[in-house]
Amino acid sequence: MTTNTSNTNAPHPDVIVVGAGIAGRLTAWLLARSGLTVTILEADSVGSHASGFAFGGLGPLEGAGIPHPILDFSVWCFQRHKSIYDELLDETGIDTQFHLRDRLNLAFTDEEANHQKQAIAWQSGLPGFKVEWLQPEDAVKAEPRTNPDCIGASCAQGTGAVEAYRYNLAVAQAAEKHGATIIQRRVTGLIGEGGRCRGVKLETGEMEAGAVVLAGGPWTGAMSERCGVEIPVRPLKGQIIRFQLSENPMVASLNYAGSYAASKPDGLIWAGTTEEDAGFDEELTTAARDKVMGDLLKMAPSLAEAELVQQTACLRPLSADGMPIVDTIPGWDNLHLITGGGRKGILWSTGMAHGLADLILNGSSAIPDLPALSLSRFQT
Ligand SMILES: Cc1cc2nc3c(=O)[nH]c(=O)nc-3n(C[C@H](O)[C@H](O)[C@H](O)COP(=O)(O)OP(=O)(O)OC[C@H]3O[C@@H](n4cnc5c(N)ncnc54)[C@H](O)[C@@H]3O)c2cc1C
Numbered sequence: 001m002t003t004n005t006s007n008t009n010a011p012h013p014d015v016i017v018v019g020a021g022i023a024g025r026l027t028a029w030l031l032a033r034s035g036l037t038v039t040i041l042e043a044d045s046v047g048s049h050a051s052g053f054a055f056g057g058l059g060p061l062e063g064a065g066i067p068h069p070i071l072d073f074s075v076w077c078f079q080r081h082k083s084i085y086d087e088l089l090d091e092t093g094i095d096t097q098f099h100l101r102d103r104l105n106l107a108f109t110d111e112e113a114n115h116q117k118q119a120i121a122w123q124s125g126l127p128g129f130k131v132e133w134l135q136p137e138d139a140v141k142a143e144p145r146t147n148p149d150c151i152g153a154s155c156a157q158g159t160g161a162v163e164a165y166r167y168n169l170a171v172a173q174a175a176e177k178h179g180a181t182i183i184q185r186r187v188t189g190l191i192g193e194g195g196r197c198r199g200v201k202l203e204t205g206e207m208e209a210g211a212v213v214l215a216g217g218p219w220t221g222a223m224s225e226r227c228g229v230e231i232p233v234r235p236l237k238g239q240i241i242r243f244q245l246s247e248n249p250m251v252a253s254l255n256y257a258g259s260y261a262a263s264k265p266d267g268l269i270w271a272g273t274t275e276e277d278a279g280f281d282e283e284l285t286t287a288a289r290d291k292v293m294g295d296l297l298k299m300a301p302s303l304a305e306a307e308l309v310q311q312t313a314c315l316r317p318l319s320a321d322g323m324p325i326v327d328t329i330p331g332w333d334n335l336h337l338i339t340g341g342g343r344k345g346i347l348w349s350t351g352m353a354h355g356l357a358d359l360i361l362n363g364s365s366a367i368p369d370l371p372a373l374s375l376s377r378f379q380t
Pocket of ligand 1: 018019020021022023024041042043044045047048049050051052053054055056057058185186187188215216217218219220236237238239240272273313314315316317338339340341342343344345346347348
C-alpha cells in the first residue's frame with residue numbers, strides 16, 4: 001500500500017476521513033466504491049494503533065449495550081463480517097482469516113454460573129448461534145486446556161474471529177482500489193462556516209472537502225472544542241500477550257472475567273487483556289503482564305509452560321456508555337462522527353461504517369439500532 005507523504009491526488013475530495021483506523025478506512029472504502037472521491041488523513045502509520053493490534057474476536061452476544069439496546073446491531077455486524085471476508089478476498093486477494101470458533105465463558109462461583117445461565121436464556125433463542133451450559137468435564141472436552149476446577153461454562157457456537165491486522169490491510173487496499181487516497185498528515189482543526197465544514201486544518205496548510213468524517217479513535221474527543229459539541233470518548237488502554245506453544249493449538253477460546261485466550265492463525269496463543277485508565281500512555285507494563293498471566297493460568301493452568309514472545313499495548317476509543325457513536329454532528333450539515341468502538345470496535349466496524357456511509361450517501365440508514373448510536377443520547 002502506498003502512503004502519500006507530500007501532496008494529495010485529490011485536492012478537493014468529496015470526503016476527508018480523519019484517521020486510518022478500521023472505522024475510518026471501512027467508511028472510506030464504502031464511500032469510494034459508491035463513487036465518491038475520498039482522502040484519508042492519518043497522523044501516524046496505518047494500523048499503528050488499536051485497529052492493527054486488536055485480538056480480532058467477533059463475539060456479538062455480549063458486551064456493552066447487549067442485549068439492550070444494540071443486540072440486533074451487534075448480530076448484524078457479525079453476519080456482515082462473513083460477506084465482507086469474501087468481498088475483501090475478491091478485491092484484494094488478502095485472506096483476513098475470518099473463522100468460526102467456539103467460545104467458552106468459564107464460571108468458578110455460583111454467582112458467575114447464574115449470570116451465565118441467565119444470558120443463555122435469551123442467547124440460545126438467536127438464529128445462527130447455539131449457546132448451552134456445559135458441565136466441567138464437557139468444557140474440558142470442548143477445550144482440553146480448560147481448568148477442570150471450573151464449575152461449568154457457557155459455550156457459544158457460531159461466533160468467530162478475524163485477523164485484525166490483515167482485515168485493516170485489506171480494507172485499506174480495497175479503498176485505494178476504488179480511488180481513495182491515504183495521506184500521512186495530522187489534522188489540527190476544522191474550517192467551519194455557517195454550519196458547514198469546508199475542510200480541515202493541517203500542521204501546515206489546509207485541505208477542503210465536501211464533507212468531513214472524524215474517525216480519530218480515542219483522539220476524537222480532542223475535536224470537541226472545534227466542533228462546539230462534546231464528544232464523550234476517552235482512551236482505555238489494553239495489553240495483550242502472545243505465547244508460543246510447543247504442543248497442539250487451542251480448539252476453542254477461553255474467556256473469564258473480561259479476559260480471554262485463544263490460538264491464532266499465526267500459531268501463537270494470544271491472551272488478554274487489561275482495562276487501564278492511563279490517558280494516552282501506550283507503554284508496556286509488567287503489572288499488565290502479571291495480570292494477563294494470572295487470568296490465563298486461572299482459565300488454563302497447563303499454559304504455565306508457554307513461552308512469552310510478545311506483549312502489545314494500545315488504546316481503545318471508549319464512549320461514556322461503552323457503545324459506538326455514529327452520527328452527523330449537531331449544528332453541522334456535513335461533519336460526521338464514527339468512534340467509540342471500545343472493546344468491540346473490530347466487530348462493530350461493519351455496522352458503524354455502513355451506518356455512517358448510508359447517512360452520508362442517503363441521509364438515512366436501515367442498519368438495525370442505528371438511532372441508539374446517535375450523539376444526542378449523551379445530551380440532556
Ligand atoms: C488490547 C485490545 C484488544 C482488542 N480486541 C478486540 C477484539 O477482540 N474484538 C474487537 O471487536 N475489538 C477489539 N478491540 C477494540 C478495537 O481494536 C478498537 O475498538 C478499534 O480498533 C478502534 O478503531 P478506530 O478506527 O475507531 O480507532 P483507531 O484504531 O485508534 O484509529 C484511529 C486513527 O486515527 C488517527 N488519528 C487520530 N487523531 C488524528 C488526527 N488529528 N489527524 C490524523 N489522524 C488522527 C490515529 O493515529 C489512529 O490511527 C481491542 C482493542 C484493544 C486495545
